[in-house]
Amino acid sequence: GDSVTQMEGPVTLSEEAFLTINCTYTATGYPSLFWYVQYPGEGLQLLLKATKADDKGSNKGFEATYRKETTSFHLEKGSVQVSDSAVYFCALSDPGGGSQGNLIFGKGTKLSVKP
Amino acid sequence: ETGVTQTPRHLVMGMTNKKSLKCEQHLGHNAMYWYKQSAKKPLELMFVYSLEERVENNSVPSRFSPECPNSSHLFLHLHTLQPEDSALYLCASSQEIGGAVNTEAFFGQGTRLTVV
Numbered sequence: 001g002d003s004v005t006q007m008e009g010p011v012t013l014s015e016e017a018f019l020t021i022n023c024t025y026t027a028t029g030y031p032s033l034f035w036y037v038q039y040p041g042e043g044l045q046l047l048l049k050a051t052k053a054d055d056k057g058s059n060k061g062f063e064a065t066y067r068k069e070t071t072s073f074h075l076e077k078g079s080v081q082v083s084d085s086a087v088y089f090c091a092l093s094d095p096g097g098g099s100q101g102n103l104i105f106g107k108g109t110k111l112s113v114k115p
Numbered sequence: 116e117t118g119v120t121q122t123p124r125h126l127v128m129g130m131t132n133k134k135s136l137k138c139e140q141h142l143g144h145n146a147m148y149w150y151k152q153s154a155k156k157p158l159e160l161m162f163v164y165s166l167e168e169r170v171e172n173n174s175v176p177s178r179f180s181p182e183c184p185n186s187s188h189l190f191l192h193l194h195t196l197q198p199e200d201s202a203l204y205l206c207a208s209s210q211e212i213g214g215a216v217n218t219e220a221f222f223g224q225g226t227r228l229t230v231v
Contacts, residue, residue: 034219043119043205043222089158093219102148102171103220105158 002027006090006106013080013113021075021109023064023090031094033057033066033073034103038087047075047088080113087111118142121206121223128196129231136191136226138206146211147189148220149181153202164189165211196230203227 006023013019025031032051036044048057053068062077073090090106119140128134140147149161163171164183178200180192189206207220 032219036222041224043121043224044207044220045222046219049219102160102163107157 002031002092002094002104004090004092004104004106006088006109008107008109009087010110010112013111015082015113015115016079017113019075019077019080019084019111021088021090021111023073023075023106025071025073025090025092027071027092027094029094031092033064034091034093035062035064035073035075036089036091036105038089038108040086044089080111082113082115085111085113119206119208119221119223121204121226123226124224125227125229127229127231128193130196130198132196133192133194135193136204136206136228138189138191138223140187140189140206140208140221142208142210142221144208144210144221145186146209147183147186148207148209149189149191150205150207150222151202152205152225158205162191193228196228198230201228201230 004025007021034049035047037047038044048059050057050066053066056065064073064075066073087108087110089108091103093103122137146165148163151159151161160173161175162181167183167186178195182190203225205225206223209220
C-alpha cells in the first residue's frame with residue numbers, strides 16, 4: 001500500500017542554519033505530495049505542495065521538489081528561524097491508489113531552532 | 116469565523132462518560148475527516164465523510180461514533196473510552212474534486228482528550 005517515510009527527529013539547529021528533512025514515498029498511482037507543519041498547541045497547516053513530477057512547491061522560504069525517479073520530496077530551507085520550530089509532516093494523496101485519495105502521513109519530524 | 120473550528124479544545128472524561136467532539140468548517144468543502152494523533156503513532160485517519168455520507172471507517176472501535184448532519188458539521192460521539200484513547204483528535208475538511216476524496220486538507224486546532 002501507499003506509505004510515507006520521513007527522517008526521525010528531533011532535529012536541533014541553530015538559527016540561520018540550513019535545513020533538510022528527508023521524505024520518501026511509495027505509491028501505486030500518481031500522487032500529489034504535501035508538507036504540513038504543526039506548531040505547538042495547534043492543528044496542521046499546509047506548508048507547500050506539488051502535484052506532479054519535477055514540480056517545486058515553495059512557501060515561507062521552504063522548498064521541496066517532487067522527484068519521481070527517487071520517489072522523494074525532501075523539505076529544505078536555507079536559513080531557519082526560531083519561529084520555524086514545529087513538527088513537519090510529509091504526506092501524499094494518491095487518488096488512483098490504495099488509499100483512495102486519502103492523505104497518508106509520515107510520522108513527523110520535530111524541529112527545534114535555537115537562537 | 117473562517118477555516119475549521121473544533122470544540123472543545125480540551126476534554127477530560129471518565130471511562131463511563133459520554134461526550135461529543137464538534138467540528139465546523141466555514142470553507143464550503145464537501146468532505147470532512149477525523150484523525151487521531153497520539154504520541155506513539157503517526158496520524159491515523161479514523162473516518163471520512165464525503166457529501167455527508169461516510170465513505171471510510173478505518174477499523175475504528177465502536178466506542179467512537181461519527182455523525183455528519185450536513186456538509187459543514189462533523190461530530191465524534193464518545194462512550195466508554197479507555198485510557199489509551201487519550202490523544203489529540205483532529206478534524207479536517209477538503210474539497211472533493213474528480214473523485215479524489217482528499218486533495219488538500221485544512222485542519223482544525225484539535226481537541227486534546229484525556230481519559231481517566
